[in-house]
Amino acid sequence: MTHFSKVARSAIACAITSGAFFAAVSSVNAADYTAQIGHLESTAQSRHIMLEKVADLVKERTDGAVEFQIFPQGQLGNQREMTEGVQLGIIQGTVSPAGFLGGFNPAVSVLDIPYLMPTDTEKAQKIRGGEFGEALLATFDSRGVKGVAVWPNGWKHMTSNQPLEKTADFEGQKFRVMDSKILISQFTSLGASAIVLPFNEVYTSLQTGVVDGQENPLDTIQRMKFYEVQDHMVLTNHGAFEDVVLFNQAWWASLPENYQTIITDTFEEVIPELVAHKAAAADEALAVIKESGTSIRELSDAERAEMREMMYPKARDAYLEATGDEGQKLIDIYEKAFADVSAQ
Numbered sequence: 001m002t003h004f005s006k007v008a009r010s011a012i013a014c015a016i017t018s019g020a021f022f023a024a025v026s027s028v029n030a031a032d033y034t035a036q037i038g039h040l041e042s043t044a045q046s047r048h049i050m051l052e053k054v055a056d057l058v059k060e061r062t063d064g065a066v067e068f069q070i071f072p073q074g075q076l077g078n079q080r081e082m083t084e085g086v087q088l089g090i091i092q093g094t095v096s097p098a099g100f101l102g103g104f105n106p107a108v109s110v111l112d113i114p115y116l117m118p119t120d121t122e123k124a125q126k127i128r129g130g131e132f133g134e135a136l137l138a139t140f141d142s143r144g145v146k147g148v149a150v151w152p153n154g155w156k157h158m159t160s161n162q163p164l165e166k167t168a169d170f171e172g173q174k175f176r177v178m179d180s181k182i183l184i185s186q187f188t189s190l191g192a193s194a195i196v197l198p199f200n201e202v203y204t205s206l207q208t209g210v211v212d213g214q215e216n217p218l219d220t221i222q223r224m225k226f227y228e229v230q231d232h233m234v235l236t237n238h239g240a241f242e243d244v245v246l247f248n249q250a251w252w253a254s255l256p257e258n259y260q261t262i263i264t265d266t267f268e269e270v271i272p273e274l275v276a277h278k279a280a281a282a283d284e285a286l287a288v289i290k291e292s293g294t295s296i297r298e299l300s301d302a303e304r305a306e307m308r309e310m311m312y313p314k315a316r317d318a319y320l321e322a323t324g325d326e327g328q329k330l331i332d333i334y335e336k337a338f339a340d341v342s343a344q
Contacts, residue, residue: 106322
């Protein structure tokens with residue numbers, strides 16, 4: 001169990017107390033089971049909107065017995081604090097980007113591997129919602145939390161101040177990445193350099209030439225105005241952004257089995273709507289970026305296949321080096337699932 005400061009405990013407790021108070025005064029009948037669920041996105045973004053829908057459906061389907069109180073925008077702390085809060089039972093749930101969970105559960109970093117998911121939404125869901133997804137969620141059991149669902153949250157694309165007209169153009173360019181050996185390996189496999197920088201330094205680093213380019217979802221590129229300091233964009237769909245829904249194990253175990261089933265099924269049921277909402281946000285962001293004059297091109301299927309051949313093996317090897325037998329089991333399940341959906 002990781003260290004969790006008294007200050008962080010106090011901050012989360014205060015946020016929950018105030019939120020729970022207002023929830024209580026607005027509800028005549030208290031729920032039998034209440035979960036405070038924290039996440040990082042704003043109330044206008046897909047994750048929050050779909051969490052609110054899940055909360056409404058779960059309350060309805062359990063006749064008010066289960067209530068989710070949703071705390072957006074890091075109200076309960078940063079993601080590490082929320083994850084540890086769920087582990088310790090300070091809060092009952094969180095929905096976290098998988099990229100923020102690698103230090104807590106190295107096995108989940110399999111989701112950082114480029115071209116892991118097919119761009120076809122139905123094929124991707126067969127992998128995410130099938131044996132691979134189940135095995136991935138099971139890796140959280142030994143970390144003191146209950147993994148309930150994997151939620152898609154869009155795709156990463158690449159921008160640069162240098163041309164990206166062909167795969168060979170990546171050679172020699174410098175790209176900003178999060179601190180992940182898997183993400184570093186995906187760029188070195190293209191002959192590019194990967195430079196680890198904090199997110200709040202990306203705009204200035206692009207502007208001053210510390211790095212040539214970066215990777216992010218379209219709505220992030222638009223919202224953070226990275227396109228203002230980038231001349232070229234290529235729609236690669238190379239990185240699937242995936243969220244993981246986590247609950248405190250003791251709270252989850254306290255639920256009747258039929259309530260557990262209702263919650264799990266509801267999280268999965270809204271995935272098509274979640275995908276559609278995220279895609280609409282990406283389309284809106286792309287329209288803004290196009291208007292700025294940024295040069296934009298989309299990879300062909302053949303180019304995606306070429307990039308996958310270059311990037312996937314080295315990224316997979318970096319993942320296996322860090323995760324050993326546990327990672328190998330997941331990769332074996334994944335590669336069989338990917339082969340199965342690719343043959344369809």
